[in-house]
Amino acid sequence: MKTYSTSEVAKMVDLHPNTIRRYEEWNLIPEPLRKKNGYRIYNDFHVELIKTSRIAFQIEVLQSGLRESMRGIIKALANYKFDQARTLLDQYIVAVDQEIDRAEEAIHIVEYLLKGETKESSLSLKRREVAVYLGVTTDALRNWELNGLLTLKRNQNGYRIYKMEDLNRLKIIRTLRSAKYSLEAILRLLNFIDLSQVQDIRAVLNQPNPNEDIISACDSLIISLEKAKENTIGLKDNICQLQELSKMIERPTASH
Known part of the structure; x- marks a missing residue:
């Protein structure tokens, strides 16, 4: 599996390098391995999980704990807990339907x-x-x-x-x-x-x-909720892809 520097990942996902490090601080991606000089080593799992996160959070109108629920899904993936992520995603879909x-x-x-x-x-x-x-x-x-x-x-x-x-x-x-x-x-x-x-x-x-004076990241609550639900279809596929990628990566040891 290929490995990447922070700046390379940032360019691949179109984010600032500091944001990539924030993802790690927020536990939205796994802790990366380190080179002897301390530089982070990212892999394809990190890249795909960041892309998945951006899809997951692109709908800003996530009320009644929906955004926090989505955060829980991403954190589960960052910990390689794929079954838990699927269960949380199913619960998320039910909650979105309730909001609709x-x-x-x-x-x-x-x-x-x-x-x-x-x-x-x-x-x-x-x-x-x-x-x-x-x-x-x-x-x-x-x-x-x-x-x-x-x-x-x-x-x-x-x-x-x-x-x-x-x-x-x-x-x-x-x-x-x-x-x-x-x-x-x-x-x-x-x-x-x-x-x-x-x-x-x-x-x-x-x-x-x-x-x-409507504070809005989208033009419609219902349309946003339906878009959020639509995104879950892609997220299910992403979970499968991430699970396969996880089988090919080297993970940090406890000493890290």
């Missing part, structure tokens, strides 16, 4: 609200119960309320209570916030919804207005 479902649900809720339809419900939840249901922190809920995204009613004891309409609104907020929409942009969208000015919520999600 949540995004679709948010769209349906908005369309439902725009029609002016309401549904009576006796639902009454506390903040902690809502946080668990939505998979967010109570601090996040409190922050959204303080920023005017949600106005809650209080019960006779003065405690804040969450009704069905509040839960639906929070599902929209959660989806857009996970997609890196700013609180200001979300508030504008919610105001549009309240005034029934949004005709096509998919267009709003997929074609954000730059003036809305």
Whole structure:
């Protein structure tokens, strides 16, 4: 198997040499062997794993722990734990599907609200119960309320209570916030919804207005999630390729 210097690897994967060393520090690639002068010796496994990592992380909108899950997959590969990587990848796909479902649900809720339809419900939840249901922190809920995204009613004891309409609104907020929409942009969208000015919520999600101050590495949450899922097909192939490469490499001994 061929070996490469740091600068050679950097050129092959189109990254700065310092970034290659960062990959090692972050445990995203195996520890390389060293020459007598201390220079690192990389091989094809390192090169292919870095390429795999770049595919894995190219979708920036990886919410609800998805990015950390992908990091776990890459770290498993860096430790030659291929079966674990496959298991984590399967779990990742399930999580992405759940996020897509949540995004679709948010769209349906908005369309439902725009029609002016309401549904009576006796639902009454506390903040902690809502946080668990939505998979967010109570601090996040409190922050959204303080920023005017949600106005809650209080019960006779003065405690804040969450009704069905509040839960639906929070599902929209959660989806857009996970997609890196700013609180200001979300508030504008919610105001549009309240005034029934949004005709096509998919267009709003997929074609954000730059003036809305939307912090986004992609143009659409759903499209990004689907792209992330699409990338997993290639990642499965990459895992097989990396496993084969691992059989031909020399690994550092414990003394290293």
